[in-house]
Amino acid sequence: xxxxxxxxxxxxxxxxxxxxxxxxxxxxETPDTYTLTLKPLDKKEYNFVPGQFNMLYAFGVGEAPxxxxxxxxxxxxxxxxxxxxxxxTNALVNVKKPGFIGxxxxxGSGWPLEKMKGKDVIIVAGGIGLAPLRPAxxxxxxxxxxxxxxxxxxxxxxxxxxxxxxxxxxxKSRFDMDAFITVDAGDEKWTGNVGVVTTLFKRIKLDxxxxxxxxxxxxxxxxxxxxxxxxxxxxxxxxxLSMERNMKCGMRLCGRCQFxxxxxxxxxxxxxxxxxxxxxGRREV
Amino acid sequence: xxxxxKPYFALDAEMLGNLVTILKDFGYIIYGPVERDGAIxxxxxxxxxxxxxxxxxxxxxxxxxxxxKDERRYFGYVVGPQSPKYVLYPPQHLLxxxxxxxxxxxxxPDGKKVAIFxxxxxxxxxxxxxxxxxxxxxxxNNTYWTLRKDALFIAVNCIEPDNNCFCTxxxxxxxxxxxxxxxxTELLMDGKHVFILETMTDKGAEIVNRLGCRSATEEExxxxxxxxxxxxxxxxxxxxxxxxxxxxxxxLEHPRWNDVGNRCLTCGNCTLxxxxxxxxxxxxxxxxxxxxxxxxxxxxxxxxxxxxxIHGGAIRQSIMSRYRNWLMHKLATWVDQFGTFGCxxxxxxxxxxxxxxxxxxxxxxxxx
Ligand SMILES: Cc1cc2nc3c(=O)[nH]c(=O)nc-3n(C[C@H](O)[C@H](O)[C@H](O)COP(=O)(O)OP(=O)(O)OC[C@H]3O[C@@H](n4cnc5c(N)ncnc54)[C@H](O)[C@@H]3O)c2cc1C
Ligand code: SF4
Ligand code: SF4
Ligand code: FES
Numbered sequence: 001x002x003x004x005x006x007x008x009x010x011x012x013x014x015x016x017x018x019x020x021x022x023x024x025x026x027x028x029e030t031p032d033t034y035t036l037t038l039k040p041l042d043k044k045e046y047n048f049v050p051g052q053f054n055m056l057y058a059f060g061v062g063e064a065p066x067x068x069x070x071x072x073x074x075x076x077x078x079x080x081x082x083x084x085x086x087x088x089t090n091a092l093v094n095v096k097k098p099g100f101i102g103x104x105x106x107x108g109s110g111w112p113l114e115k116m117k118g119k120d121v122i123i124v125a126g127g128i129g130l131a132p133l134r135p136a137x138x139x140x141x142x143x144x145x146x147x148x149x150x151x152x153x154x155x156x157x158x159x160x161x162x163x164x165x166x167x168x169x170x171x172k173s174r175f176d177m178d179a180f181i182t183v184d185a186g187d188e189k190w191t192g193n194v195g196v197v198t199t200l201f202k203r204i205k206l207d208x209x210x211x212x213x214x215x216x217x218x219x220x221x222x223x224x225x226x227x228x229x230x231x232x233x234x235x236x237x238x239x240x241l242s243m244e245r246n247m248k249c250g251m252r253l254c255g256r257c258q259f260x261x262x263x264x265x266x267x268x269x270x271x272x273x274x275x276x277x278x279x280x281g282r283r284e285v
Numbered sequence: 286x287x288x289x290x291k292p293y294f295a296l297d298a299e300m301l302g303n304l305v306t307i308l309k310d311f312g313y314i315i316y317g318p319v320e321r322d323g324a325i326x327x328x329x330x331x332x333x334x335x336x337x338x339x340x341x342x343x344x345x346x347x348x349x350x351x352x353x354k355d356e357r358r359y360f361g362y363v364v365g366p367q368s369p370k371y372v373l374y375p376p377q378h379l380l381x382x383x384x385x386x387x388x389x390x391x392x393x394p395d396g397k398k399v400a401i402f403x404x405x406x407x408x409x410x411x412x413x414x415x416x417x418x419x420x421x422x423x424x425x426n427n428t429y430w431t432l433r434k435d436a437l438f439i440a441v442n443c444i445e446p447d448n449n450c451f452c453t454x455x456x457x458x459x460x461x462x463x464x465x466x467x468x469x470t471e472l473l474m475d476g477k478h479v480f481i482l483e484t485m486t487d488k489g490a491e492i493v494n495r496l497g498c499r500s501a502t503e504e505e506x507x508x509x510x511x512x513x514x515x516x517x518x519x520x521x522x523x524x525x526x527x528x529x530x531x532x533x534x535x536x537l538e539h540p541r542w543n544d545v546g547n548r549c550l551t552c553g554n555c556t557l558x559x560x561x562x563x564x565x566x567x568x569x570x571x572x573x574x575x576x577x578x579x580x581x582x583x584x585x586x587x588x589x590x591x592x593x594x595i596h597g598g599a600i601r602q603s604i605m606s607r608y609r610n611w612l613m614h615k616l617a618t619w620v621d622q623f624g625t626f627g628c629x630x631x632x633x634x635x636x637x638x639x640x641x642x643x644x645x646x647x648x649x650x651x652x653x
Contacts, residue, residue, distance in 0.1 A: 060569060
């Protein structure tokens with residue numbers, strides 16, 4: 001918290017604890033997930049690196065860590081995809097003007113997009129885990145010539161749970177990327193793959209020395225994905241994961257987000273597998 | 286060990302009240318040891334008379350008892366359930382207030398100066414460790430900073446260490462080498478009762494100067510040296526810290542974790558009494574009119590199931606994993622995070638654990 005040190009009254013000083021954003025639009029992605037477009041009320045630019053997150057505050061209710069899911073080149077709007085699971089997430093998607101969302105951030109580490117240049121890329125996402133990966137996809141597609149082959153594997157529980165349906169369709173139709181989508185359980189209309197996301201690995205062949213992998217999803221999904229990537233010969237220094245832990249501050253002060261020796265809010269959420277392999281997949285670490 | 290002469294002074298024990306008066310003159314709110322509910326705790330004191338005399342503590346795993354012995358003695362006990370953490374990092378503190386229009390305020394540093402009297406060498410080191418966590422990161426805790434920046438510490442050396450103390454292993458005691466303004470050793474010999482004062486900062490020197498005490502004699506300093514030697518020898522509890530971190534990392538799956546998991550009640554006492562445990566939660570609330578909202582921090586314990594909760598369920602469901610997480614943090618992961626152990630060997634967690642779980646014993650078993 002940066003103190004602006006402007007004396008207001010005898011008990012408090014005004015500080016820049018958070019920036020205020022208005023909600024410009026809310027798009028329903030799935031029955032419980034919404035994409036919010038936010039606009040800074042202070043009209044200043046907002047910059048972030050794909051993979052980072054913000055702490056979003058709903059007035060009087062509380063704060064939640066939410067990944068940035070929009071285009072990193074868009075400096076005047078901030079996009080978040082929020083799954084409603086409790087009090088804060090519910091309040092966030094229901095903010096109406098003149099209400100505001102308080103925002104602190106961006107926090108944390110990003111995907112190694114620079115380091116990956118000249119290499120093949122595979123992105124593997126599960127469920128809401130696609131949100132922090134979408135900015136990376138935008139970036140790679142915008143700088144398509146600077147990367148080699150581009151694989152994209154995405155799995156959700158049901159067809160109804162797929163995020164960004166229009167974009168998925170577009171990505172599938174592109175010739176400069178190989179996109180595969182699967183659901184755990186289909187419905188009458190679903191004609192695509194059925195099975196967990198790791199079943200898609202039999203469709204692809206990776207060049208192990210020349211490929212970086214970015215993975216985000218539930219921990220169990222990431223665990224099996226890492227096994228598949230290693231099976232195809234990828235070494236741990238080329239596998240990157242985004243970890244999730246309970247967070248209360250985002251500032252390395254509350255201690256809640258610890259994972260082994262790391263504070264996920266500061267050292268992560270993006271880690272390379274060789275950084276964390278001592279702790280990753282160990283029960284209850 | 287012989288002591289250098291210069292900064293040592295002697296204060297007649299009956300004059301302790303003068304020290305308290307001077308601290309008040311300097312504008313300090315003084316926290317000193319008082320007896321409450323059968324234990325020594327820190328509370329605001331107005332005069333030296335509130336400091337108990339003749340009390341000694343007996344501590345062993347799961348047990349704490351005060352007994353009356355030598356009536357003259359001031360500091361016959363060591364650490365109680367509270368540490369300076371209670372004063373400098375209050376269990377509940379306001380983080381900020383925010384108005385409906387989004388303007389945000391934090392509590393203003395109001396110039397409240399605290400002096401903590403009677404804290405022990407291990408606790409000085411614990412404050413050092415809290416500084417690393419709460420002040421030296423990219424962000425700092427405003428409440429801690431406000432209280433800490435002007436805090437004055439008058440430490441007391443431990444000449445009667447207890448069974449659960451292992452400060453010699455952690456290199457934090459039983460005598461203070463730095464971190465305080467004035468350090469006191471209580472000397473009772475041949476009917477003489479004095480405090481030997483060592484000043485470690487300019488502020489400390491200024492206060493001792495006001496007290497107008499004489500220099501300590503050669504004989505008194507020799508006596509202090511002897512007490513130091515004896516105190517060191519009284520500490521039997523040992524933790525070998527060499528390769529400790531690596532040994533613990535290697536034994537993440539050791540069966541001993543299940544054993545301790547079967548005994549631990551997840552009461553969280555160990556984290557509350559620990560002088561370095563800093564984890565916090567937050568709660569938000571708003572005024573009835575919804576015009577102003579507040580965010581408060583409150584101490585949290587990694588032994589609660591909530592602590593690791595994420596959507597879908599807590600990460601650390603089993604008790605064994607919560608104990609393992611706590612011990613590993615104190616003695617292994619803290620080293621990677623901050624370059625020191627998160628444990629100063631004060632023994633509080635051993636004393637105040639209702640079932641007497643002993644961090645030293647657990648660490649040693651996990652290694653073997
Ligand atoms: C780095 C990071 C990025 C995230 N990105 C997104 C995202 O882009 N979209 C999205 O929908 N969700 C995301 N989450 C999860 C989101 O933060 C939680 O779903 C949210 O905190 C739940 O809060 P709640 O009060 O609505 O739910 P409740 O279930 O009522 O939560 C109770 C408390 O548990 C904690 N908590 C619960 N679930 C989580 C969780 N998964 N992670 C951390 N703390 C949790 C919170 O501290 C919360 O106060 C992210 C989490 C992390 C750590
Ligand atoms: S872990 Fe136990 S012995 Fe170590 S500092 Fe904390 S309370 Fe004291
Ligand atoms: S180790 Fe002891 S004090 Fe700590 S939570 Fe378990 S039972 Fe409570
Ligand atoms: S979220 Fe508080 S330390 Fe990481």
